[in-house]
Amino acid sequence: MCGAAWQVEMKLLADHGYRAIAHDRRGHGRSAQPWDGNDMDTYAADLAALVEALDLRDLVxxxxxxGGGEVVRYAAQHGGDRVAKIITAGAVPPVxxxxxxxxxxxxxxxxxxxxAGVLKDRSQFYRDLAFPFFGANRDGAEVSEGAREDFxxxxxxxxxxxxxxxxxxFSETDFTDDLKALDVPMFVAHGDDDQIVPLADSALKTAELVQDVTLKVYPGAPHGIYGAYQEALDRDILEFIRS
Incomplete structure (x- = not known):
């Protein structure tokens, strides 16, 4: 996904007086598609270049x-005194x-x-992946066709x-040392029905490694940020930024 995935949150934050910036990582969205550098170190370095170019400070x-891995690596290895807080949702760290x-x-x-799915027929692969991504394969799920099509x-x-x-x-990068190095408050959000990034292998372990962490598990929430989960998460994001 790309920066467009955050449009609801960007409007929410802007409506409350914050400056909200979303970027498309290399190879994604409207960014360039270089053959090389599609790795977490370069993703974080790209983010550092953006932050420095805009001279952003007091960052959340x-x-x-x-993207959760990307911001963790950036904060640990490039952030310095620019970063005030970190928020992740359904994030891939530690590994x-x-x-x-x-x-x-x-x-x-x-x-x-x-x-293999990406190579064989990526269009159909993404259509199929949208169902577990949003939990649309669960009984009683209410996920619109539009949300799946946007994915x-x-x-x-x-x-x-x-x-x-x-x-x-996203699957093989080890963020353990990055998490241990973080010295700013971190809010870790995760759905307990995440079929893409299992809760026990990610958020629960992350919470044990970060010095100043707030962990919130959302009952029944999937990996994709949508519906009631999105509404609850957005309220919590705003509250954490204000705190």
Whole structure:
């Protein structure tokens, strides 16, 4: 997904007097689609270049899913005294993939399947992925076709190389040391029915590593920020920024 995913939150924040900026990471949305640099270190360096170009200070960083990893790495390795607070939702840290040091993680085969789906027929892959992404495959789910189609639209804006490489970036990057290095307040939000980034492997572990953390688990909420989950999360984001 790209910066367009945050339009509701950007309006909410702007309506309350804050300056709200969303960017499209390289390979995504309206950004350039370079062959190289589709990795978490470069994503964070790109964000640092944007922040420095605009000379942004007293920043509250907000990131969802892969973006949650991006803002954590930026804050730990580039943020310095520019960052005031961090907010993540359904974020990938500390590390997703299963390994000898992370036996509870997701097997690499699951991420290989994502890469295969992107290569074979990415348009259909994104249409299918929208259902678990928003929890539309659950009984009683109320997710509009429009929301699913917008997920597909944003996915189709990603260049093939960027999409393929991003799988490794979000699944294999280890953010453990980054989380330990954070010294600003962090709000960690996660749905307990997240089918994309399992709660136990991400937010619960993150909360154990960060010095000053507020963890909130949203009952029944999926990975995608939508509906009642979005309304509750947006209220909490605004409250955390004000606190």
């Amino acid at each position: 960083l907000v990131g969802h899913s892969t 997703m993939v299963k390994s000898s040091s992370n036996p509870e993680g997701t097997p690499i085969e699951a991420f290989d399947e994502i890469r 597909w639209r944003q996915g189709m804006l990603v260049g093939l190389q960027g999409a393929y490489d991003c799988v490794r970036a």
